[in-house]
Amino acid sequence: xxxxxxxxxxxxxxxxxxxxxxxxxGRVAGISGIAGRLLQGVQVASGALFVLGLMAGPLVFxxxxxxxxSVTVTSSxxxxxxxxxxxxxxxxxxxxxxxxxxxxxxxxxxRRSIAAVATFMAAAIATVFVAGYVG
Amino acid sequence: xxSALLRxxxxxxxxxxxxxxxxxxxxxxxxxxxxxxxxxxxxxxSLAFVLGGAVLVSALGVLVTRxxxxxxxxxxxxxxxxxxxxxxxxxxSAIFGIGWGLVGLCPGPALAxxxxxxxxxxxFVAAMVIGMLIHDRLVDRKVTVQQPGxxxxxxxxxxxx
Numbered sequence: 001x002x003x004x005x006x007x008x009x010x011x012x013x014x015x016x017x018x019x020x021x022x023x024x025x026g027r028v029a030g031i032s033g034i035a036g037r038l039l040q041g042v043q044v045a046s047g048a049l050f051v052l053g054l055m056a057g058p059l060v061f062x063x064x065x066x067x068x069x070s071v072t073v074t075s076s077x078x079x080x081x082x083x084x085x086x087x088x089x090x091x092x093x094x095x096x097x098x099x100x101x102x103x104x105x106x107x108x109x110x111r112r113s114i115a116a117v118a119t120f121m122a123a124a125i126a127t128v129f130v131a132g133y134v135g
Numbered sequence: 136x137x138s139a140l141l142r143x144x145x146x147x148x149x150x151x152x153x154x155x156x157x158x159x160x161x162x163x164x165x166x167x168x169x170x171x172x173x174x175x176x177x178x179x180x181s182l183a184f185v186l187g188g189a190v191l192v193s194a195l196g197v198l199v200t201r202x203x204x205x206x207x208x209x210x211x212x213x214x215x216x217x218x219x220x221x222x223x224x225x226x227x228s229a230i231f232g233i234g235w236g237l238v239g240l241c242p243g244p245a246l247a248x249x250x251x252x253x254x255x256x257x258x259f260v261a262a263m264v265i266g267m268l269i270h271d272r273l274v275d276r277k278v279t280v281q282q283p284g285x286x287x288x289x290x291x292x293x294x295x296x
Contacts, residue, residue, distance in 0.1 A: 003161065003181050004181050004184055006159050006161060007160050007161055007181045007182055007183075007184040007185045007188075008184040008185075008187070008188045009156075009159055009160070009188070010156045010157065010158070010159035010160020010161065010162065010185055010188070011156065011160055011184055011185035011186060011187060011188025011189040011191075011192075012156070012188040012189070012191070012192050013153075013155060013159065013160075014152075014153055014156035014157065014185065014188070014189040014192075014193075015188060015189040015190065015191060015192025015193040015194075015195075015196070016156070016192050016196075017149045017150070017152040017153035017156060018149075018153075018192070018193040018196060019192055019193055019195065019196025019197075019199075020145060020148060020152065020196075021145065021146065021149040022193075022197065022200050022206070022212075023196055023199060023203070023206060023207060024141070024142065024145035024149075024206060024208050024209075025145055025146065025206055025207075025208055025209050025213075026200075026205065026206030026211060026212035026213050026214075027146075027206075027213050028213070028214065028215070029149060031241075031242040031243040031246065032242045032267070035242055035246065035263075035264075035267065036267050036271060039264065039267055039268060039271065040271060045143060046142065046143060046146045049143055049146045049150060050146050050147070050149065050150040050153075051150065051246055052147070052150065053146070053147045053148070053149065053150020053152075053153070053154060054151075054153055054154040054157075054243065054246050054247045055154060055246065055247055055249050055250040056150070056151050056154055056250070057150075057151055057152075057153065057154015057155040057156070057157060057158050057247050057250075058154060058155075058157075058158045058163065058247055058248065058250050058251060059250055060151065060154070060155045060158075061155055061158035061159060068251055069157075069158040069159070069161075069163045069164070069248075070161075070163075070167075071163050071164050071165070071248050071251055071253060071256065072164055072165065072166035072167075073165050073166075073238070073239075073240075073255040073256065073259075074165070075165070075237065075238045075239075075255070077255075077258060079237055079238060080238055080255055080258050080262065081258065081259075082234070082262075083234045083235075083237040083238030083240065083259060083262070084234070084238070084240075084245075084258070084259040084260065084261065084262025084263040084265075084266060085262045085263070085265060085266040085269070086230050086231065086233050086234025086237070086266065087231055087238075087240065087241060087242065087245070087259075087263050087266065088234075088242075088262065088263035088264060088265065088266025088267040088268075088269075088270070089227075089230055089231075089234075089266035089267065089269055089270045089274075090227045090229070090230030090231030090232070090233070090234060090266075091227070091231045091241075091242055092227070092266075092270040092271055092275070093223055093226060093227025093230060093231075093270055093274070094223070094224050094225075094226070094227025094228035094229075094230070094231055095215070095223075095224060095227065097231060097241050097242050097243070098186075098235075098241045098242075098243065099153075099241075099242070099243050101228070102189075103186070103189040103190060103193050104193055106186075106190045106193075106194075107190050107193035107194035107196070107197050108197050108214075110215070111218070111220060112215070112217060112219075112220055112224055115220045115224060115225065116224055116225075116227075116228040117228075119225050119228035119229050120228040120229065120232030120235065121232065122229075122232065123228070123230075123232025123233050123235075123236065124172050124233070124235045124236035125173075125174055126232075126236070127232065127233045127236025127237055128172040128176075128236045129173075129176075131236070131237065132173070132176055
């Protein structure tokens, strides 16, 4: 039950974060876009601040609850490298990831984002399905 | 305070709230994410509430912005100019989805969990950065040139995603 409560509360906060960025700065809270622009040397100060804030989130969680949020990585190192490359490349090519297309794009009823979310959800579900037989 | 400082402050607050929300929600945990994606196996649907809750509040924000002439600390809204669903969008999203399914990490949780100092997520983020650089430095230029009347590099940079 608290698993679902925490998921909903966390989701509401993520939505709040996106709403703050949109209302205050008129910007989309898309992590791959923010990270990509940071790497290109565009909007460096705001990009770096957002990423630092993102990293501070788990610290705030630890201060409030006395433990780190659980992060269980079971993938082998070659798989981590392959997954990272695909996530980095694909999110830039598709102009967004779970945050930009998922949280903000769906909220704006963007047709591009609806297509992107349907595509990456299907691809991710298929990958987990296939990996269950291969790995 | 001038508006540039206010924008930076809002960005930092937004980042912290996002990172804390991810931590609370369970999205930081690749095992949970992969269990959410495992719909034919031992499915854990709880993370659907993360996206549902996030889109709900985000949509309320969008409704409010439609009543504003400009954002609080800026003169214009920086929204994506693209409207068409093209091959780039679909192929890129599919590639992203495969990587997400393989490991269970997407860019937000991967960056947020860096503060835990786990070698596995640090390796993932390093690979993710290289993947982004490979796309933006080596591939994007060719793709952009091939697009008929497509967006120039400059307009793509101004896209908020």
